[in-house]
Amino acid sequence: MENIPILEVKNLSKKFKDFQAVNNLSFTVNKGDVYGFLGPNGAGKSTTIRMILSLIYPSNGDVFLFGNSIKTHRASIMKKVGAIVERPDFYGSLSAKKNLEILAKMQMEEISKNRISETLEWVGLLDRADSKVKTFSQGMKQRLGIAQALIHNPELIILDEPTNGLDPHGMKDIREMIISLNKDYNKTIFLSSHILSEVEILANRMIIINKGEKLVEGNVNEILLSGKQNLTVEVVDVNSAISLITKSEYQQNFKSIEKNKIFLSLERNKVPELNKFLVLNNIDILSITPTRTLEEFFLSLT
Amino acid sequence: MKNIYILTKLEIFKLFAKGRSYIAFGAIAFLVFVIQVALLVDGKNFFEFQTQNLRDTFLFEGNLLNGYLTVYVILTALLIHIPFLIALVSGDLIAGETSAGTLRFILTRTASRLEIITAKFITCILYSTLLVIAMALLSLTSGILLFGKGDLFVVRDTIYIFSENDVLWRLIASFGFSILGMSTVASLAFLFSSFTDNSVTPIILTMVIIIAFMILSSIDLSIFKLIKPFFFTTYMNNWRLLFEEPFNLSKLINSSLILVFHIALFFGISAWNFTKKDILS
Numbered sequence: 001m002e003n004i005p006i007l008e009v010k011n012l013s014k015k016f017k018d019f020q021a022v023n024n025l026s027f028t029v030n031k032g033d034v035y036g037f038l039g040p041n042g043a044g045k046s047t048t049i050r051m052i053l054s055l056i057y058p059s060n061g062d063v064f065l066f067g068n069s070i071k072t073h074r075a076s077i078m079k080k081v082g083a084i085v086e087r088p089d090f091y092g093s094l095s096a097k098k099n100l101e102i103l104a105k106m107q108m109e110e111i112s113k114n115r116i117s118e119t120l121e122w123v124g125l126l127d128r129a130d131s132k133v134k135t136f137s138q139g140m141k142q143r144l145g146i147a148q149a150l151i152h153n154p155e156l157i158i159l160d161e162p163t164n165g166l167d168p169h170g171m172k173d174i175r176e177m178i179i180s181l182n183k184d185y186n187k188t189i190f191l192s193s194h195i196l197s198e199v200e201i202l203a204n205r206m207i208i209i210n211k212g213e214k215l216v217e218g219n220v221n222e223i224l225l226s227g228k229q230n231l232t233v234e235v236v237d238v239n240s241a242i243s244l245i246t247k248s249e250y251q252q253n254f255k256s257i258e259k260n261k262i263f264l265s266l267e268r269n270k271v272p273e274l275n276k277f278l279v280l281n282n283i284d285i286l287s288i289t290p291t292r293t294l295e296e297f298f299l300s301l302t
Numbered sequence: 303m304k305n306i307y308i309l310t311k312l313e314i315f316k317l318f319a320k321g322r323s324y325i326a327f328g329a330i331a332f333l334v335f336v337i338q339v340a341l342l343v344d345g346k347n348f349f350e351f352q353t354q355n356l357r358d359t360f361l362f363e364g365n366l367l368n369g370y371l372t373v374y375v376i377l378t379a380l381l382i383h384i385p386f387l388i389a390l391v392s393g394d395l396i397a398g399e400t401s402a403g404t405l406r407f408i409l410t411r412t413a414s415r416l417e418i419i420t421a422k423f424i425t426c427i428l429y430s431t432l433l434v435i436a437m438a439l440l441s442l443t444s445g446i447l448l449f450g451k452g453d454l455f456v457v458r459d460t461i462y463i464f465s466e467n468d469v470l471w472r473l474i475a476s477f478g479f480s481i482l483g484m485s486t487v488a489s490l491a492f493l494f495s496s497f498t499d500n501s502v503t504p505i506i507l508t509m510v511i512i513i514a515f516m517i518l519s520s521i522d523l524s525i526f527k528l529i530k531p532f533f534f535t536t537y538m539n540n541w542r543l544l545f546e547e548p549f550n551l552s553k554l555i556n557s558s559l560i561l562v563f564h565i566a567l568f569f570g571i572s573a574w575n576f577t578k579k580d581i582l583s
Contacts, residue, residue, distance in 0.1 A: 055581040089403025106411035
């Protein structure tokens with residue numbers, strides 16, 4: 001499929017007095033992508049998102065959406081963009097439906113009440129449409145946040161850490177919505193996160209930034225396969241397993257041991273070989289689990 | 303223009319969905335009621351006290367403690383304090399949304415920042431206007447119902463007596479002029495609101511400036527007399543010109559224009575700041 005650029009960030013920089021929040025950042029999001037925007041807290045993700053949405057003005061560089069600069073074509077661009085910027089905040093004393101009606105009217109186009117109800121139904125809040133938002137849980141507010149980003153049927157949806165502060169059930173719900181928006185409704189998703197596994201599950205392409213600068217960008221699988229990952233190998237007889245590993249080529253991959261768990265650092269494509277090696281040497285394996293945090297992945301990159 | 307009309311309707315809806323927007327109306331209704339009842343109970347003594355030095359020279363006849371006098375008393379008493387009630391709402395219009403985080407969401411819609419701040423400013427001025435109109439309607443109707451009509455007797459540096467037929471338009475014009483004064487205060491609170499991320503700061507700053515200007519204006523030192531023309535508060539009380547003879551129309555128009563200039567200036571700075579600033583909340 002031909003790559004059609006939807007979002008192009010070109011040499012974007014932002015300096016707050018003496019603090020360089022974003023430095024010469026460039027990347028491209030294509031139509032149909034779920035694009036992971038990854039970085040630890042304070043990496044400059046939210047500042048970049050705010051510049052994309054013209055909430056913050058860049059010190060240098062430009063953002064192009066649908067081929068036009070946000071500086072010159074903001075109004076026409078924002079008709080095709082829906083976003084959640086950080087925490088979803090609403091008018092607490094108004095109902096969910098009223099909040100959406102207000103935001104829909106600020107879109108300056110006709111959005112029917114039916115569309116609002118449909119959106120509320122899609123995010124699972126139709127039965128709470130008339131409840132005041134201040135009575136909502138964090139998960140419900142996050143779903144309402146997604147609803148407000150969808151009411152005008154945008155082509156690009158920008159989600160800034162949408163699973164932040166949610167319990168596992170809430171995280172799962174939001175992730176399923178993101179998958180559905182991309183697969184069923186052909187939406188392009190720009191997903192900011194500091195959770196590597198989240199991006200690994202949802203995104204096809206990604207960029208990792210740190211201290212406002214790009215570390216790596218590209219296909220998710222290619223990036224993740226390129227480095228070593230931490231493995232936890234749980235075995236029945238840990239002494240036999242350790243004895244075997246330390247005398248083998250995997251000695252250099254061995255990191256530590258805890259009860260019946262052995263921790264190794266190994267390239268992803270070598271995991272099946274390790275598995276075969278242990279099994280053929282009569283080691284009973286309970287599980288092999290990759291445990292790769294973003295911090296560890298950073299270390300493998302630098 | 304259509305966008306600003308839609309946004310203004312939304313702003314008005316949001317404003318009146320908040321409880322604090324009704325505090326000022328409640329406070330004015332309460333104060334008008336208390337002043338009228340107090341005048342009903344003790345108005346005769348009040349009027350006699352006001353005119354005690356004149357009783358040897360003048361003969362007072364007719365209904366001089368009338369509805370028009372009570373409205374004049376209310377105007378004098380309340381117009382000094384209403385600015386605080388107005389600042390409570392105007393100071394919250396932008397800063398309240400910034401601190402609540404809703405500003406992020408409304409600024410990611412199609413409406414431009416200039417359209418949004420213009421709609422908010424119109425709402426701010428409408429609120430001040432409504433408050434003064436409410437005060438006018440409440441005081442006039444209750445005053446006339448409770449005390450009836452009559453000549454207005456105003457004691458200032460000199461004595462002014464306005465015949466019954468000549469009073470109502472002056473009172474209405476005073477309320478009209480007060481709308482300008484209160485809108486200036488609202489614009490100032492609105493200006494501070496565009497600079498801060500919490501709604502308490504603009505309210506306090508507005509109050510501090512008004513109190514400081516009023517105190518400095520009231521001190522009879524030549525240095526303060528020199529700077530007094532540069533305080534907008536100097537012109538806010540010029541509705542009193544309507545209760546002087548001869549009526550100085552040009553001075554009243556001049557005061558009105560100065561207040562309009564301040565309103566435009568405060569809005570201009572607010573709009574410039576709001577359209578240029580980074581939204582970091």
